[in-house]
Amino acid sequence: MLSLSVAFLALSAHASPIFSRDDGTLVTTAQGAVQGTLVTPTVRQWLGIPYAAPPTGTSRFAAPQPAPSWSSTLSASAFGNSCPSVLDTEFLTIIGLLQQQESIAYDEDCLNLNIWAPATSRPQGGAVMLWVYGGGDMFGSSNTPYYSGTTFVEDHDDLVIVTFNYRMDIFGFPNAPQQLTNVGLLDLDAAIQWVYANIAAFGGDPERITIFGESAGALAVDAYAFSHPTDTVVKGIIAESGTAQLTSILQIGSTSPSETNSSWNTVANALGCGTAGDAAQLACMQAVPWQTLLSEVVSGGESFTPYPDGQTIFSDVSTRSSNGEFLKVPFLVGNNANEGDIFAVAFEEGDFGNTIPVATTVLSDAVTEVVFLCPASKAANDRTNAGVATWRYRFEGVYLDATNNNADLRAFHTVEVPMVFGTYNLSTFSYAPVSNEIALSAWMQSAWVTFAQNPVSGLSSYGWTQYSTNILSSTIARLGNSDNPSGATYSPPIDFDVGCGAVNALTPYVIDLIDDLGSIF
Known part of the structure; x- marks a missing residue:
């Protein structure tokens, strides 16, 4: 779920002398003192x-560098800059976030994070949940109301929530022939390492870190498992509506960055940097003001998404998954019942001014199955076959305050996020949350927290049985189903996965549709 430019002071400008307080909000990090609220x-x-140095100048398109130290106390009472974004106006309008995302401060100096922790009067040393937002790697920001960790921490002991910004679009995924690494995914690595080194000072346990994300954020946390198969820092992974296999399913990287008509060379040529693909071209692109660079990406309609660089994303990820070549930590994965609704509606309303009911459903169902359901099934099966403790869900709740009473929207892509964060009451639409929605949100949030607190067996004690590859075993949690709208019912894989065997034949046709839809995750 979310994500143009507003001038904003550098974060370092917030540093100023602050008198010590006794409420535990003044914390010392490896870089210096930080004053919270x-x-x-x-x-x-x-x-x-x-959490990292500003990725500006010659550091643009480069791997993140350690955050600089500061001598004065850093005021951490307001969100930092968000990373430059190509906002999907149709998508953000449908979910009611466009105005908010347009109003926040964007700048290339944006690698910052946010922490919510229990007051010092409560137990300390809590499990840590690090959130990665979605947005198709084109837009998104930790400065999004639905991502506030306040309710999470207020309602649960033994918990610390962290959110962060990472580079997107051409800034995070430049696909430049001189530098093919997906630096936006390296930003996640940097955030994890910063949290591991510093979170104890905020009341978190660095030995209990779970990374969780939705959509492109889910792709990122799953991709982390493939790029860090022997990691010892992350102890659990939650992937909502996305897996690392999205990169191969969506044929990401099918155009070589060195081709003259690649997105990188097209933008570079338009900005007077040429198409040589050499060091001079890269230096030229690093010198272009970020606003000018972003404007050219938007006006040219070019797309920048993760490339199979062999370091953060692998072209053979499906085979690696089948072979168990990933970080073997407990895994919670799932998707929404009607993921494709929002993409179909955004496409039809954008191109035709209204929706075509039957066409909307057909398109939505195809996208849901090919892009979300079947990849989640494969990911769950491969993890289970490798002996990894795995849980799988399917979100089915439909609520007016989320759909804005749009009959074409059911359990669509991103709709579960406010339920997990307990921020559904922040909806901008004129509908109040209903009792079943409130109860289901509490159930889901507690389930996610229970997983983070004890990834190996916590959910089993919660009443949720580990996923089984037995197609008749009822281990998929159906959340918000009409049989139990305030909690979970359980169904076997055969109820949903029977069509996945035919997905390979359908995929090329669905991909053609996705190309028309634009951003899909």
């Missing part, structure tokens, strides 16, 4: 802490 009587909050 007591956002509720039981929750401490820090916003906009740099």
Whole structure:
């Protein structure tokens, strides 16, 4: 779910002398002191802490570097800059976030994070959940109301929530022949390492870190498992509506970055940097003001997404998954019942001014199965076959405050995020949450927290049985199903996965449709 430019002061400008306080909001990190706030009587909050150096100048398109130190106390009472974004206006309008995302401050100096932790009067040393937002790697920001960690921490002991910004579009996934690494995914690595080194000072346990994300964020956390198969820092992974296999399913990287008509060379040529693909071209692109660079990407309609660089994304990820070549930590994965609704509606309303009911459903179902359902099934099966403790869900809840009473929207892509964060009450639409929605949100949030607190067996004690590859075993949690709208019912894989065997034949046709839809994850 979310993500143009607004001038904003550098984060370092927030540094100023601050008198010591006794509420636990003044914390010392490896880079210096940070002053947060007591956002509720039981929750401490820090916003906009740099976790890496500004990726500007010659550091543009490069791997993130360690955050610089500061001598004065850093004020962490306001969100830092968000990374430059190509906002999907149709998508953001449908979910009610366009105005908010247009109003926040964007700048290339954007590698910062936010922390919510229990007040010092509560137990410390909590499990850590690090959130990765979605947005198709084109837009998104940790400065999004639905991603606030306040409710998470207020309602659960033994928990710390972290969110962060990472580079997107051409800034994070330049696909430049001189530098093919997906630096936006390396930003996740940097955030994880910063959290591991510093989170104890905020009341978190560095030995209990779970990474969780949705859509492109889910792709990122799953991709982390493939690029870090022997990692010892991350202890659990939650992937909502996305897996690493999206890169191969969506044929990402099918155009060589060195081709003259690649997105990189097209933008570079338009900006006077040529198509040589040499060091001079890269230096030229690093010198272009970021606003000019982003404007050219938008006006030219070019797309920049993760490339199979052999370091963060692998072209043979499906085979690697089948062979168990990934980080073997507990895995929670799932998708929404009608993921494709929002893409079909955005496409039809954008191109035709309204939707075509039957066409909407057919297109939505195809996208849901090819892009979300079957990859989640394969990921769950491969993890289980490798002996990894795995849980799988299917979200089915439909609520007016999420759909804005749009009959074409059911359990669509991104709709579960406010349920997980307990932020559904922040909807901008004029519908109040209903009792079943409130109860289901509490159930889901507690389930996610239980997983993070004890990834190996926590959910089993919660009443949710580990996923089984036995197609008749009822281990898929159906969340918000009419049989139990405030909790979970359980069904076997055969109820949903029977069509996945035919997906390979359908995929090329669905991919053609996706090309017309534009951003899909």
